Amino acid sequence: MCTARPASGRRWGKTGEPVTAAGPGKYKRETPGRKAAGAEPHYYSDRLQRKLAQFRDFSAIMVEAPSGYGKTTAVRDYVESAVPQSASVGWFTAVDEAPGAGFRRLCREIEKIDGRTGERLLNIDLPNAFTIREACEVIRSIECRREAWLVIDDFQFLAPGLPPAFLVALFDHGASKLHIVVVTRTLGRDIRTALAGRRFLRITSSDLRLEGEDIRRYYALAGLDITEPEAQTVLRYTDGWIIAVYLQLRSRRETGAFSSATAVSLMERLVWNKLTGEQREFFLRLSPFETATVREMCGVLGRDALPEYALEALSGPLFIRYDPTTRRYEPHSLLYELATKKRLERGAAFERECLLRAGDLCRDEGRVAEALGFYIQIKAYDRILSLDLSHLIFREIGDRPFFRIALEVAEHCPAEIRSEHPLSMLRIAWALKAAGLDAVFAGLMTELDGLLAESGTLRAEWFLLSAYARSPHLDQMLPLVRKAAPLFEGTCSRVILPEAPWGFGGYFQMTEFHLRAGAADREAGLLEEFVALYSQLTNGHGSGADALFRAEIAYLRGDLAAAEISAYKAGFLADGKRQSIVQLGAAKVLADIALVKGDTVGWQRAINALERVASQVGPNTFVIRPVLDTIRGAILTELQKPALIADWLKTGDFSSRPLLPPMAGNALYVHVMFLLHQGELTRFIGTQQALPAELIAKSAFSAFLHPLLSAIGYAMMGKRAQAAEFLERAAEKALPDGFILSFAASSWLLQGLVEELVKEKYPALFEAFKEVKARFGVGWEKLHKAVSRGELPDDLTAREREIALLAAEGLRNSEIAGKLRVTESTVRTHLRAIFQKLDIDRRAKLANKLK
Secondary structure, X not given: OOOOOOOOOOEEOOOOXXXXXXXXXXXXXXXXXXXXXXXXXXXXXXXXXXXXXXXXXXXXXXXXXXXXXXXXXXXXXXXXXXXXXXXXXXXXXXXOOOHHHHHHHHHHHHHXXXXXXXXXXXXXXXXXXXXXXXXXXXXXXXXXXXXXXXXXXXXXXXXXXXXXXXXXHHHOOOOXXXXXXXXXXXXXXXXXXXXXXXXOEEEEHHHHOOOHHHHHXXXXXXXXXXXXXXXXXXXXXXXXXXXXXXXXHHHHHHHOOOOOOOHHXXXXXXXXXXXXXXXXXXXXXXXXXXXEEHHHHHHHHOOOOOOHHHHHHHHOOOOEEEEOXXXXXXXXXHHHHHHHHHHHHOOXXXXXXXXXXXXXXXXXXXXXXXXXXXXXXXXXXXXXXXXXXXXXXXXXXXXXXXXXXXXXXXXXXXXHHHHOOHHHHHHHHHHHHHOOOHHHHHHHHHHHHHHOOOOOHHHHHHHHHHHHHOXXXXXXXXXXXXXXXXXXXXXXXXXXXXXXXXXXXXXXXXXXXXXXXXXHHXXXXXXXXXXXXXXXXXXXXXXXXXXXXXXXXXXXXXXXHHHHHHHHHHHHHHXXXXXXXXXXXXXXXXXXXXXXXXXXXHHXXXXXXXXXXXXXXXXXXXXXXXXXXXXXXXXXXXXXXXXXXXXXXXXXXXXXXXXXXXXHHHHHHHHHHHHHHOOOXXXXXXXXXXXXXXXXXXXXXXXXXXXHHHHHHHXXXXXXXXXXXXXXXXXXXXXXXXXXXXXXXXXXXXXXXXXXXXXXXXXXXXXXXXXXXXXXXXXXXXXXXHHHOOOOOOOOOHHXXXXXXXXXXXXXXXXXXXXXXXXXXXXXXXXHHHHHHHOOOOHHHHHHHOO
């Protein structure tokens, strides 16, 4: 059981004694409204105090606001003043570190609450696509025998390395005496979406901001009486942001007036200008880091120990927080912003010196992504190409995807440096190809061809990448892969790793590899031959893609049994080799099959499979999330539920996220289908007409889909002649392969035109067409009604359903345990999973859900 209590925002000076920082947001509260020695009082609005008073009523609380809103202080003050001394309090502070290291530290904090749960989580380690379900089950089984609080501070540092499902499980924990408090800067939409519908207390910046009357009260507690107009002036200058309100307080004390200057300018005048020259130099050199350890501080100064002036700066009344658990110092965001600004003012030479040293420190500690982030700012190409870039290619570095860095290197790195790092330049080429920058890719490959030996593994890598220059023509790709195979001499590629997103995010193989009408079966055979060899050379990249292609062909022909078998095969093969894009594609096919069959259980299972794959957070995270949004959107358009589609797909604002070319094509399909179902027919047709010819001609499937959608649009506008013309074009591309399902699914929208066309020009397919049409209509109606009424099945396991039925009858946990010969803990664990799957929060709701 956890016994440690939070460190009250204290920092440690050179003597080892705690030093309390002046200013709101980083100091210990004594009693409400009273002033701690050497510090300003803490003031909380009535609105916020009402929220804080609800803490003990919730098992999960999230405090989410940008830096400077006093969220950490508010939680610390609540814990110290309102949580009984008999309760145990654990305070975990996340930092910018390797995801695995942060997760293990969190597990050790959980271990203090429940040793068994913490130990099991440590054994699982950082959850991924294959372990996230187990990790969630473990966290939901946590036990707590007396009141305990676990505060997870600065969660924004932990979030990128954790699947959202883990935070959901934390919030769903069933330990009645445990309170989880997450303190974080603003989180992404994926996490907010995952938490939607959960019962937890949420405090945001609107709760933390101060209004005019609040500012008057706060200043009065600090010994400064102001008028209501003056309070409104402060509010206008600060928008109620507590750190800015505090700086205005200091300005009034020192100058006798409030200042219209920005918070950063006030920080400069009131804090920065009072530092010694050595202290300013210290913070300038430290400024590349948002948080830093003493060792990192010594590193940037080139010293074995911190000098006296640095210790004095850290222990003085500055806006710096020290976390004794991680031993890291964190400057306030305003101080960080100011120091960065001052560093830039020193000139390019000083900037380069600071960032080189920061990058070298990160590189030496194995923090490659951080090192790259520093190096690229100053175009340190030799340092960049000396890094192992293989795991960064599908990651975002800071606020930009790696392929943009790759383009900068390809276009601006001196030739002599490129020639010294051929392996890194091959990785740069791979990133360029993934991003669709084909001209730059081709130029770089030509350059590398002249640099590399005719044999050896680097030449093998070159052949492998050269195959992608011929993509998607499998008959041209395969000979180059065959040339590469013997040169690898039994090893695997160091450029194309298995975690790379297959097809660069293109989850639908028909769009990627079906090039000629009537040749689908031949193309499927070529893909099988290609994947068999290629996946051996890349340690599994592309595994299952060939089976997925077969599944799509069978589905489009209306052969649902064959499609289902191939889809399950694809999912199984992909799962063993971390092929998330193939897994998502297989789940999409299974959802489509379930729709045609009207199989609500199968449909829900497929949707759950999508979520499980998406819970993986790894190097291709920036690919997976948009792909998942797109697949969901495609499924929802089939069910005519456009309101549930992600906003960026509705608006067509694809520039808001980095999309690789295949991802953009699939997203565009969802967008135009949204327009169609919204009834925006002229915009729908106009968008269709604006599509570039090369996108339409990309594959036989694209060349079929575009005229089919145009036909639907014109038919709905009552323009049958134009609709019939486009429909004939679509049929010429699809029906030679027997792809009748899309026509059957669209026949209602095409108002009899499909039946006329198939019967007259493709009579051999007419009976199959009628059968698929009838089956699709019945299945669609059944599933549409189930989704509309919220009647989808619960996807409970046999044991979960057994326990749910007994609980619905009114049996207590002990009675259920005795009846089924299991422990009460097992019953509680199953009930938590049941409640989550049924989206309920108490037993009383079980009976209705299980009808």
